[in-house]
Amino acid sequence: xxxxxxxxxxxxxxxxxxxxxxxxxxxxxxxxxxxxxxxxxxxxxxxxxxxxxxxxxxxxxxxxxxxxxxxxxxxxxxxxxxxxxxxxxxxxxxxxxxxxxxxxxxxxxxxxxxxxxxxxxxxxxxxxxxxxxxxxxxxxxxxxxxxxxxxxxxxxxxxxxxxxxxxxxxxxxxxxxxxxxxxxxxxxxxxxxxxxxxxxxxxxxxxxxxxxxxxxxxxxxxxxxxxxxxxxxxxxxxxxxxxxxxxxxxxxxxxxxxxxxxxxxxxxxxxxxxxxxxxxxxxxxxxxxxxxxxxxxxxxxxxxxxxx
Numbered sequence: 001x002x003x004x005x006x007x008x009x010x011x012x013x014x015x016x017x018x019x020x021x022x023x024x025x026x027x028x029x030x031x032x033x034x035x036x037x038x039x040x041x042x043x044x045x046x047x048x049x050x051x052x053x054x055x056x057x058x059x060x061x062x063x064x065x066x067x068x069x070x071x072x073x074x075x076x077x078x079x080x081x082x083x084x085x086x087x088x089x090x091x092x093x094x095x096x097x098x099x100x101x102x103x104x105x106x107x108x109x110x111x112x113x114x115x116x117x118x119x120x121x122x123x124x125x126x127x128x129x130x131x132x133x134x135x136x137x138x139x140x141x142x143x144x145x146x147x148x149x150x151x152x153x154x155x156x157x158x159x160x161x162x163x164x165x166x167x168x169x170x171x172x173x174x175x176x177x178x179x180x181x182x183x184x185x186x187x188x189x190x191x192x193x194x195x196x197x198x199x200x201x202x203x204x205x206x207x208x209x210x211x212x213x214x215x216x217x218x219x220x221x222x223x224x225x226x227x228x229x230x231x232x233x234x235x236x237x238x239x240x241x242x243x244x245x246x247x248x249x250x251x252x253x254x255x256x257x258x259x260x261x262x263x264x265x266x267x268x269x270x271x272x273x274x275x276x277x278x279x280x281x282x283x284x285x286x287x288x289x290x291x292x293x294x295x296x297x298x299x300x301x302x303x304x305x306x307x308x
Contacts, residue, residue, distance in 0.1 A: 034096050037113040057091055061088045119157070124152055136167050146183070219249055224238070
């Protein structure tokens with residue numbers, strides 16, 4: 001019995017030790033709370049706006065006494081004294097810190113400080129040198145966070161996640177600014193099968209599907225006629241081929257196309273089970289509206305077993 005009690009006490013001690021600890025993670029976050037930007041360089045008395053992701057209703061503070069001020073909405077004003085300071089956010093049982101470097105020398109302003117990029121795309125950052133001259137140096141903080149060229153062109157990794165692009169000025173190594181990048185999944189886009197024949201002025205509604213990414217927004221365009229944001233095409237008045245394009249908004253290099261043939265005086269065939277077919281030869285010159293409406297209804301599957 002005494003052995004069991006000793007074992008039980010030992011287990012309690014081990015659990016207690018496992019839950020303790022301290023120290024700083026060097027500007028990172030505890031849990032899933034993060035601050036944007038994670039690092040920024042400012043001139044004395046300059047302002048910056050911070051935002052927090054991972055918790056709502058966070059409380060903002062400046063860690064160091066005399067390290068500037070920050071409002072309840074995350075608007076920070078740097079002190080007049082140069083140095084390195086830290087902005088802290090806490091909420092939902094989590095906390096995070098961002099590093100602020102205040103300098104009276106040259107530093108770099110990075111734009112934007114936050115971006116979302118789909119895998120397979122590229123994104124361009126810009127860097128502006130203030131209070132001096134020099135050539136900014138770009139780098140990716142995480143070893144597996146993709147690559148960035150020295151002109152600011154960032155290529156994300158294939159693995160979704162949160163990464164950081166850093167810009168520094170070699171003439172002032174203490175200053176640095178970091179942008180936070182959210183990399184989302186690679187996009188695949190397609191247009192569903194459907195009618196590909198139309199008469200002048202008739203309508204066809206297209207449907208696009210996106211896989212691999214939570215953002216399924218699509219931008220539609222057409223080589224002739226008009227198409228709205230829902231994918232509804234109004235064919236042009238002239239006969240010919242029309243190319244409809246669906247473009248992923250989150251991954252603009254990913255596109256899908258469909259070709260529609262616009263024909264004059266089309267033939268519409270109605271089939272009836274056990275009876276003869278009814279064939280209508282439309283005259284798009286004499287009855288353009290009637291022809292367009294009938295073909296639109298056929299393309300929108302208003303009639304069953306239709307053929308154009």
